[in-house]
Amino acid sequence: MTVRRVGLVGARGHTGRELLRLIGARGDLELAFASSREWAGRPVAEMAPEITTGLEFEALTPDAVSARDVDAVILALPNGAAAPFVAAIAEDTVIVDLSADYRFDASWTYGLPEIYGRDGLTAARRIANPGCYATAGQLAIAPVRGRLAGEAHVFGVSGYSGAGTAPSRKNDVEALADNLMPYALTGHLHEQEMTRHTGATVRFTPHVAAFFRGIVATTHLTLQSPMTPDAVRGVYEHAYAGEPLVRVTADIPEVRDGARQPGAVVGGFGLGGDGHQLVVVSVLDNLLKGAAVQAMQNLTLALGLPEGRYRPSPL
Incomplete structure (x- = not known):
């Protein structure tokens, strides 16, 4: 089984918590890093017991993120904060951005597969997650x-x-x-x-x-x-x-x-x-199909993985 390495920037928020749960539930995804300034140095498992690899939260700059060996990065940041990370991350690395920063940018793929299809997402490297x-x-x-x-x-x-x-x-x-x-x-x-x-x-x-x-x-x-x-x-x-x-x-x-x-x-x-x-x-x-589940749909399609079946959130 092919395992893809994924990084998460902005892991502390409500959506970040759901993303950690969803990543941890998949055998074909490995969480490579989780960036949060407020939680830096604390075990990821303290927030998300689904992550059992002993990973700790880090406070990563855009350059530090760009230096990591990953297949994809999910940006779960406030509006207006994504650009430095987008500029630093390699063009062949998939980015799924949950902010509104690129939803109006024609060079990004807008990821709502049930309406706008999946074909464009399978080759996408820059994906704007809908609001x-x-x-x-x-x-x-x-x-x-x-x-x-x-x-x-x-x-x-x-x-x-x-x-x-x-x-x-x-x-x-x-x-x-x-x-x-x-x-x-x-x-x-x-x-x-x-x-x-x-x-x-x-x-x-x-x-x-x-x-x-x-x-x-x-x-x-x-x-x-x-x-x-x-x-x-x-x-x-x-x-x-x-x-x-x-x-x-x-x-x-x-x-x-x-x-x-x-x-x-x-x-x-x-x-x-x-x-x-x-x-x-x-x-x-709003935290699932409105954010984290939709991001996972877009991510897996871009990485050539099955979209999968999603369980209700226990949180």
């Missing part, structure tokens, strides 16, 4: 994007893990208690991302709530021609046929249907009386 809200919204929009008249409107609510580990009002459980917090009312990066990649004009309003993980996106779409509920559901079932990480249902999905699950659920399919007004609900885990 969590953007994944949920695009899964709702993509099957009917050629049938749309006008804008798509996405109302998104995320658990506070999406705000990261740095303290802020958006992950302050006291501020969130009995509350729903809107933010970034216009121009959110995920709005721009969905518009760019679906080809539809998307309006997006994000909110954060008091639950820890999960996303629900309620998407309002206007269809050019009227459709029936059965016809709409058939379009979505056809679009995601054979995709183990996307489940289509006639029921209205809820946050708990996606939380801790490796894939997404798309459903509801409410239609206005004239058959033109469609509402689709999509749910997923």
Whole structure:
């Protein structure tokens, strides 16, 4: 069995923890290093018992990362922090970047295989991982994007893990208690991302709530021609046929249907009386299909490995 060596930069965050778990579960991947300034010198197994090799966290500069013998590097860094690492890492090393820094760069492959295919990923060396809200919204929009008249409107609510580990009002459980917090009312990066990649004009309003993980996106779409509920559901079932990480249902999905699950659920399919007004609900885990699982899909495809089957997160 071919074993590929992978490094992780930005290992301390919620997504980094899930990535360590997923890497540790695979026999064809070896964690070569895990970089975290805050955890430097501590055993990786202290955070992730799945890593049993005795590896310790390190605080690695871009040049230090570039000197390591690896097949791939996953960058799980805040927006704006990836460029020095990208510049230093060899061109033939696969990079999967989870930030928004390269999602608008045509020289990078945008990795959402259920919508945009796998062929481009198998030869890719620079892969931009989609955003969590953007994944949920695009899964709702993509099957009917050629049938749309006008804008798509996405109302998104995320658990506070999406705000990261740095303290802020958006992950302050006291501020969130009995509350729903809107933010970034216009121009959110995920709005721009969905518009760019679906080809539809998307309006997006994000909110954060008091639950820890999960996303629900309620998407309002206007269809050019009227459709029936059965016809709409058939379009979505056809679009995601054979995709183990996307489940289509006639029921209205809820946050708990996606939380801790490796894939997404798309459903509801409410239609206005004239058959033109469609509402689709999509749910997923922002740390998994919205981040770590998607990164692993993209990574394995680029390395020529099986995508694999993913278990729910116990975390």
